[in-house]
Amino acid sequence: MKRIGIVGLPNAGKSSLFRALSRQAAEVAPYPFTTVEPNVAVVPIPDPRLDQVARVLNASPVVYETIELRDIAGLVRGAHRGEGLGNRFLAQIREVDAVVVVVRAFSAPDVPHPDGRVDPVADAELLETELLFADLERVEERLERARRRARSLERAAVAERDWLEALKARLERGQPARGLEPPEDAPQAARELGAITAKPFLYVANVDEGSALEPPAELVAHVARRGAHAIAVSARLEAELAELEPAEAEAMRRDLGFSEGVLERVVGAAFRLLGLVVFFTAHEGAEARAHAVPAGTVARRAAREVHSDMERGFVAAEVVAWNDLVAAGSLQAARERALLRTEGRDYLVRDGDVLRFRFTPPRVSAGRAAG
Ligand SMILES: Nc1ncnc2c1ncn2[C@@H]1O[C@H](COP(=O)(O)OP(=O)(O)OP(=O)(O)O)[C@@H](O)[C@H]1O
Numbered sequence: 209m210k211r212i213g214i215v216g217l218p219n220a221g222k223s224s225l226f227r228a229l230s231r232q233a234a235e236v237a238p239y240p241f242t243t244v245e246p247n248v249a250v251v252p253i254p255d256p257r258l259d260q261v262a263r264v265l266n267a268s269p270v271v272y273e274t275i276e277l278r279d280i281a282g283l284v285r286g287a288h289r290g291e292g293l294g295n296r297f298l299a300q301i302r303e304v305d306a307v308v309v310v311v312r313a314f315s316a317p318d319v320p321h322p323d324g325r326v327d328p329v330a331d332a333e334l335l336e337t338e339l340l341f342a343d344l345e346r347v348e349e350r351l352e353r354a355r356r357r358a359r360s361l362e363r364a365a366v367a368e369r370d371w372l373e374a375l376k377a378r379l380e381r382g383q384p385a386r387g388l389e390p391p392e393d394a395p396q397a398a399r400e401l402g403a404i405t406a407k408p409f410l411y412v413a414n415v416d417e418g419s420a421l422e423p424p425a426e427l428v429a430h431v432a433r434r435g436a437h438a439i440a441v442s443a444r445l446e447a448e449l450a451e452l453e454p455a456e457a458e459a460m461r462r463d464l465g466f467s468e469g470v471l472e473r474v475v476g477a478a479f480r481l482l483g484l485v486v487f488f489t490a491h492e493g494a495e496a497r498a499h500a501v502p503a504g505t506v507a508r509r510a511a512r513e514v515h516s517d518m519e520r521g522f523v524a525a526e527v528v529a530w531n532d533l534v535a536a537g538s539l540q541a542a543r544e545r546a547l548l549r550t551e552g553r554d555y556l557v558r559d560g561d562v563l564r565f566r567f568t569p570p571r572v573s574a575g576r577a578a579g
């Protein structure tokens with residue numbers, strides 16, 4: 209399960225977004241530092257494709273993929289020096305797989321802004337600066353050790369030192385760690401460093417109710433320069449919708465002209481940033497389940513998501529695209545139309561594939577068989 213951390217300046221609307229995504233209560237208030245301990249929720253990601261696959265195959269229950277969401281305390285200028293809730297908050301960000309940066313683009317005069325203005329790009333820059341500084345401090349700490357170790361001229365130590373030097377220069381130029389490949393001779397160096405700015409960032413512009421669901425153009429330009437992505441959400445409205453009965457929320461959403469739920473939009477964007485694809489498994493009378501795996505996962509490795517025995521004893525995978533299966537109306541019909549294929553261990557799993565694994569079950573040892 210992937211972890212997604214929601215960060216931003218105080219009052220940017222982080223807890224509102226968290227509520228909207230998790231349908232879970234989180235204190236929302238128009239004063240800064242409402243959130244101190246992170247709110248954490250494990251959220252199922254509804255996937256209409258899986259619903260349809262389950263219907264065609266008579267599979268139930270339907271088990272969606274989940275993510276862990278963390279609503280982290282507001283960050284202020286100087287956080288990397290421990291201002292505000294700086295250190296604690298930075299440690300929480302280090303643990304997530306992807307960072308959702310909420311920037312204020314709503315006006316609401318009753319909600320104070322820490323700097324008394326609404327300027328999404330300035331907020332994004334302030335936040336990035338803090339995160340860059342936090343990474344820079346860690347790089348400098350590790351660099352001292354790495355320089356000492358590199359005196360041995362041992363290959364991995366030298367590679368790590370050189371990589372840290374390059375990273376330091378990069379961060380000092382104001383560029384995120386993202387984009388600098390880990391050193392070949394010290395592949396663990398990046399993981400050990402755990403740079404925050406190496407993680408994928410999704411920027412969410414929190415816009416006024418009723419305004420177009422588009423991030424401000426200057427923010428789009430800003431994030432493009434950082435290899436990140438931006439979307440727009442009206443977090444207070446979405447938090448309110450999350451409290452309605454699903455059918456009522458759906459009707460409201462239609463009236464508002466929203467095509468997709470906020471969860472699908474945010475998680476969809478985050479999954480694309482994380483380079484994940486989703487495949488499905490489903491059997492008649494048994495569960496239908498979604499599995500998120502890194503793009504580039506081969507069939508044999510995907511089998512492990514269901515059971516390690518299926519990976520070990522992998523024989524083949526039967527594959528059909530979810531929409532082909534739904535259009536055909538049954539597995540049999542899909543097979544007759546040659547939409548169902550048999551693929552080998554190295555088949556690259558695609559987003560939306562329905563997979564069935566054929567495998568040789570492990571032999572039960574004589575002792576256990578007797579018992
Ligand atoms: N799009 C919006 N339009 C108007 N008001 C909003 C919008 N989004 C959030 N708010 C309001 O802004 C205030 C702050 O929101 P919220 O508590 O979610 O922020 P936060 O980032 O979690 O703050 P903190 O850092 O203090 O935890 C709340 O009063 C909320 O209702």
Ligand SMILES: [Mg+2]
Pocket residue numbers: 222223224235236242243279
């Ligand atoms: Mg909050």
